[in-house]
Amino acid sequence: MTKPAQVLVVAPHPDDSEFGVAGTVARWTREGKDVVYVVCTSGDKGTSDVNMKPEELAKIREQEQLAAAKVLGVREVVFLRHPDQGIEDTPEFRKELVRLIRKYRPGTVVTADPYRRYIWHRDHRITGQVVLDAIFPYARDYHAYPDLIQEGLQPHKVREVLLWGAEDPNYRSNITDTFDTKLAALSCHKSQVGDNPVHGLVERLRERAKMMAQGENYELAEAFHRVEILY
């Protein structure tokens, strides 16, 4: 039996979780919550270096993701190794996610908002959408996958979904005390953000976190569209 996790974070690529939710994850793990990461692709096309081989890049990015997860106190990272820029809404992908939801039995799932309009990475849009479908109704329904029941993976009801990248955030999370940990986790993704800090990434992230916290009685926030699921 896999030990349940309170939170399952499903990211299209390595580093998405760090940009989207790492400050909140750091707070949760400090509070003693069990967090598991699922990374759908290994980000093997995310470079402008024409000499970098995709399989080499995938290895580097998985290592970077593991390092970032360690900084945040994430219990486990599951790599699904779908092709970068090749995530599709297939029955197989949906079932893969249902299997993980039933295995880890999280109360909260965090992923990319699929409903951000216009320019939005296709992998983000599709991952978010398939995660929502997997949560409801597929993870919930006993008869959805008889073979998963055979494997001992009983239906599970996720209670809450947090979507990062939302155009209409309705939920803010205080990351004032964990903002530096978020930065430390982000800096593990050297192949992605290596030179960025000198180009103002830290300042931009801080400005954004400040903006997200406007009207709250704390300084820095991550913002999400939160959906509570009533069954």
Ligand SMILES: [Zn+2]
């Ligand atoms: Zn991404």
